[in-house]
Amino acid sequence: MSSTFDVDKARRDTRGCEQLIHFNNAGASLPPVPVADALYEYLHEEEMRGGYETMARCADALANFYSAAARLLNCTSSEIAFCDSATRAWSAAFYALDLQPGDCILAGCSEYGSNLVAFLHLARRRGVEIAWVPDDEHGQIDVTALEQRIDSRVRLICLTHIPSGGGLVNPAAAVGRVAKASNVPYLLDACQSLGQMPIDVEQIGCDMLCGTGRKFLRGPRGTGLLYVRKSLLEQLEPSQLNHHAAELISIGTYRLREDARRFECWERSCAGQVALGVAIDYALGWGLDAIKQRIGLLAAELRCRLADIDGVAVADQGVEQSGIVTLFAEQVPADRLQQQLMSRGINTSLVPFSANPVSAANRGLPPLLRASLHYYNSLQEIDRFIAELEQAL
Numbered sequence: 157m158s159s160t161f162d163v164d165k166a167r168r169d170t171r172g173c174e175q176l177i178h179f180n181n182a183g184a185s186l187p188p189v190p191v192a193d194a195l196y197e198y199l200h201e202e203e204m205r206g207g208y209e210t211m212a213r214c215a216d217a218l219a220n221f222y223s224a225a226a227r228l229l230n231c232t233s234s235e236i237a238f239c240d241s242a243t244r245a246w247s248a249a250f251y252a253l254d255l256q257p258g259d260c261i262l263a264g265c266s267e268y269g270s271n272l273v274a275f276l277h278l279a280r281r282r283g284v285e286i287a288w289v290p291d292d293e294h295g296q297i298d299v300t301a302l303e304q305r306i307d308s309r310v311r312l313i314c315l316t317h318i319p320s321g322g323g324l325v326n327p328a329a330a331v332g333r334v335a336k337a338s339n340v341p342y343l344l345d346a347c348q349s350l351g352q353m354p355i356d357v358e359q360i361g362c363d364m365l366c367g368t369g370r371k372f373l374r375g376p377r378g379t380g381l382l383y384v385r386k387s388l389l390e391q392l393e394p395s396q397l398n399h400h401a402a403e404l405i406s407i408g409t410y411r412l413r414e415d416a417r418r419f420e421c422w423e424r425s426c427a428g429q430v431a432l433g434v435a436i437d438y439a440l441g442w443g444l445d446a447i448k449q450r451i452g453l454l455a456a457e458l459r460c461r462l463a464d465i466d467g468v469a470v471a472d473q474g475v476e477q478s479g480i481v482t483l484f485a486e487q488v489p490a491d492r493l494q495q496q497l498m499s500r501g502i503n504t505s506l507v508p509f510s511a512n513p514v515s516a517a518n519r520g521l522p523p524l525l526r527a528s529l530h531y532y533n534s535l536q537e538i539d540r541f542i543a544e545l546e547q548a549l
């Protein structure tokens with residue numbers, strides 16, 4: 157495998173990979189040194205100076221999160237809100253849409269399970285309808301079927317860009333073209349794709365996007381972001397307001413913020429916000445094209461090596477595939493494999509049914525083991541993983 161990616165530097169910058177093999181980047185990546193240090197240093201400042209005083213001193217570092225996120229997504233910083241998770245970001249956008257009885261949500265079959273719960277919630281409370289757009293023969297959303305399903309009742313298109321399991325990358329930009337042509341708002345769950353590949357909201361054409369800090373962006377836990385396109389933002393009223401989201405003008409009146417921070421609260425993990433800004437800058441420093449290429453090379457190698465093992469099936473689909481490799485073994489259940497690998501210093505994870513329930517039900521697969529790779533993982537680690545997996549089988 158030839159690549160100009162400086163893997164040695166990536167590994168030197170990742171203290172955690174000295175002692176274990178971390179193939180659970182779709183759960184939470186190992187943060188690199190600049191991110192971890194920014195977090196520790198900020199907390200130390202709070203310890204020594206006080207939280208409010210540190211916030212004032214570190215105003216530039218806090219503001220950097222918004223500009224870094226805007227550079228990452230090719231939008232303006234006024235279209236970004238800081239959130240404590242992708243779920244919180246997705247929900248803030250979803251519940252602001254004011255869907256009415258009979259309105260229809262069109263969603264791809266790999267939609268994240270938590271989003272499905274919110275659909276069911278609004279179906280029960282408001283009489284909203286949900287229609288699942290079928291997958292094509294590659295397992296990704298069938299864009300022609302989506303196009304045919306659009307009618308005047310469709311008020312929202314939802315897509316999970318990279319599902320938690322199943323290996324595929326959905327054609328987000330093709331869905332964006334349908335959304336734009338039909339003038340339907342488009343909410344993209346980019347939780348697993350942010351930090352794994354370039355995400356340009358103009359090129360994709362999504363109107364709202366959620367992401368999390370801890371996964372492929374390598375930021376701290378308890379951080380995330382929401383993007384809302386300015387033209388839609390003006391029409392969206394958050395389902396809950398507070399005096400950060402809206403300015404209290406008098407005892408009887410308030411004025412909603414004009415920017416995406418209308419979806420925020422004032423209190424947050426300031427250390428997390430600063431460190432997420434550092435994580436985004438760090439990813440941009442590597443370059444998202446280079447990161448995507450390096451992850452693609454590693455994941456292709458792993459899928460190829462797994463295909464050679466008798467009794468193991470790779471469960472991945474898609475024309476384009478991500479760094480999330482999923483598999484099952486005929487003889488040994490996934491949870492037993494995961495535990496055995498962990499006892500040998502290799503972190504992997506399981507894909508629960510609740511991760512992407514519609515496609516899981518359609519495919520009828522057994523529980524899957526997930527080995528999710530990042531650019532700092534190495535070919536030597538893949539060799540060790542294969543050897544230990546064969547041993548465990």
Ligand SMILES: Cc1ncc(COP(=O)(O)O)c(C=O)c1O
Nearest residue numbers: 241242243268320345347348368
């Ligand atoms: C596709 C997808 N969307 C959303 C989420 C939720 O992210 P968070 O835990 O940051 O709320 C996850 C988490 O695994 C995910 O895989």
